[in-house]
Amino acid sequence: MESVGSIILYTIVCLAIVIFSVLAVTTRKILRAATYLLFTLFAAAVVYFMLDYQFLGAVQIAVYAGGIVVLFVFAILLTSHPGSNSERLASKRRVLGLIASILMLGVCGYSLLSRCNLFAGKPEMEALDMQTVGTAMMGTGAGQYLLPFEAVSVLLLACIIGGIVVARKR
Amino acid sequence: MEIKAIYYLIPSLIMFCCGLYGFLTRRNMIAMLISLELMLNAVDMNFVIFNRFLFPEQLEGMMFTLFAIAIAAAETAVAIAIIINVYRSVNQVDVRTLNQMKF
């Protein structure tokens, strides 16, 4: 049994995810879309917290909300005039997109719902301390991730250089 | 009442479908990128949810999400660099006009 508080929190988060996702893709002001994306990401971070992955939630907020969205905002400000609306979409496109999305929702939702009793309730999990995450990331044994970690670091380096080269003024 | 896995999965699925809708309909490349982030985030959430509900004693899903976030950050940075470059060249970011490799 969950506490009432967590159920309320869940409800709020769930609503936030749904509402802000929908708003992020429907609003005509691009800067607002970025803002709604920010809220959605925050809500996702809260889900991580609720699932006892505090570290992941913190990373989500720091990287996504703090980093990526700021990048988006800069890009939007550089490429469009603030306040200007993007053009109204042709209704045919919207309907087609809607149909595709709803079909996707239907297919995936059906397969999820038809199998939902496979998942038991939330099992107990001992609190995940930073040391465990650290050893998992830095170790070379089974269930440890030094190699991907290094790969990602190289990727990030490549991205830094690539970003500079691509966006540099000629 | 117990919050089952499905209660987390459904909002994530909705988020994914919103992202899909946005990616299919928006013309602005930045808006498309935002939709992409939504989809990516929904997938991340799924990893974490399945990890938490099915294998709470292991960390695979969480670590995967962690790396996915890092890669998403990198990808966004490069994508935005490209978008800015495109904007500098053709003075707009409408994806319909960008149908040639060289412009």
Added chain:
Amino acid sequence: MSATIPVLILAIPLFMFIFLGLAGKKMSHLLAGILGTLGMGTVLVLAYYTAFHYFFSGDPAFISEAGERLQYIVFNQTWLQFTDRLVISLGFFLDPISAMMLVVITTISFMVHLYSLGYMRDHHGVFEKGFQRFYAFLSLFSFSMLGLVVATNIFQMYIFWELVGASSYLLIGFYYTKNSAVSASKKAFIVTRFADLGFLIGILVLSFYTGTFDFTSLTSVPVEGMANVYHVDLSTPNAVLGVFQSSAAPMFMGASVLTWALVLIFMGGMGKSAMMPLHIWLPDAMEGPTPVSALIHAATMVVAGVYLVARLFPLYLMEETSLVIVTVVGAITAFYAAMVACAQIDIKRVLAFSTISQIAFMMVSLGVARPEFHEGLGYMASMFHLFTHAMFKALLFLGAGALIHAIGSNDYTAMHGLRKYMPVTHWTFLIGCLAIAGIIPFSGFFSKDEILSACGNYSPLVYVWMSMVAGLTAFYMFRLYYLIFWWKEHKIPEGHHAPHDQAWTMSLPLIILALISCVAGFIPFGKFVSWNGEPYDFMAHFDWGVASISLLVAVLAIILATVMYRKENSLPEKFKNALPALWDWCHHRFYWDELYMFITHKIIFNGICRPLAWFDRHIIDGTMDSFAILTNKASELIRPLQSGQVQMYVWIYIIGALLLGGVTVLCLI
């Protein structure tokens, strides 16, 4: 004898070719010319040393105790090994004729190198464009020709044979901006290539039956007790003949296979030596610079055919038929070329036809040579004539070059009466004419007399025929001489200097060659060159009866030429009008070129090539093109799929994913 000098003889010209070809553009014209000339001078010295060493040192490898000249393989490197016996080697072969050829080639080549220093520039001393290239090609030619004459086996000879053809092509087409030069070089190359096809087939037939390419294993036997030393002996060609006769197919189309092989090999020689009917390229080859004509198309390359037959002479002896063919081809060519030479206007053309005629003399001489008669006098005479002809014909060509350089035209109509203006050229040219006409004591007299003696012994018909040709030779050469140097006073065109003798680089070779032409007849050639190496006394075979008759014929011909051409008169015109058909046929070279044109253009091109081209263009190309068009259309059809619209791709992807997902869901239900 060590291999160093022979290797150097071949390596220096090759090196000069590569060096001048690659680095020529970086150096001044004069430097390139001097380097090329110095290189050739070095080769000249080395070749002279080798030849003198061979003839005079008395080394047991070169001359036996009985005084017989031997064949010596200086070195022989395996290049390609097909089977145990069938090996292609590259080596250096010393025997009387190759030593003699070394002397001839290097002498003429050096003279031409020196002469070109003066010839290949205009009147203001400015060098011609491509001067360095010219010297590079000359070096390449010298290399190839030297390699040809020292070949140890028939395949090495073939390789260098082709190289000679290629460098001749390059040199004829030296003025590659001139259309006539380009087509002349093509013509020369194609005609000689065609002949070489026969040569190659002949080589293959010969080597198929005998299993060897080596000259020594075809014509000679090893000398006991010495490595790499051989002497010519009829027992080996007899054995070869036995091989052919015992083979499964001794006859083919009425002639023995050995005859076929020898005639096919002779066909290669016909191509290179411009025998009828493959002579058509040589007159056109005069489009090349005149020193090239002197070097290649008078003195060295064109005698390669003669050299080839001489090299395989013991084999030819085995088949009487092949020698008869050589004789007949030579006799007809000699007469034909002499007739044509009487009616040409271009002085180089006259010399070209005279060359054809003289080479035919050598061929006839080889064809009538029999060991029974004066130990193969014809063979010796042929080689002797090759030697003297190379000298006086190079002299005549270089003299013609000096005239052309001074006048700026090839036609004698632009010359006339030049004797006062160009005394050196005049006197040397006169010596050349006297030598070729066979006037005692110039060199041509002796060699031609030997040939006629050999003919006379073989058959009176050949003797009379060749004497007539000799008379014609004297006539057309003196016609040329008088028309250039006498006839009437020279008219100097407005605004031109009076013509004058050329620079010393051009005059010196003329004088040297003239001196050689004066004295070469006194060389006791029989002591050095004979078909089997055994020396004999030259003068003992000298037939004064034949000599006096030929001398008489020559003098009569010269008198006739003097009457007709010394002073301007109407005799030639009357003669021409009296026999217009003869003049036309001679002037148009008996319409051989037109015949070739008719056969190639009208019959081969229209009858065979055009249908084939049509088939190729429409059927083969059409099939391929239709594939291409089909692919193109199909590509056009599916090209819109690659619209470049990212969202279109996503749509397709989503539809695919939904279909897959839908199928999965249906399966789940």
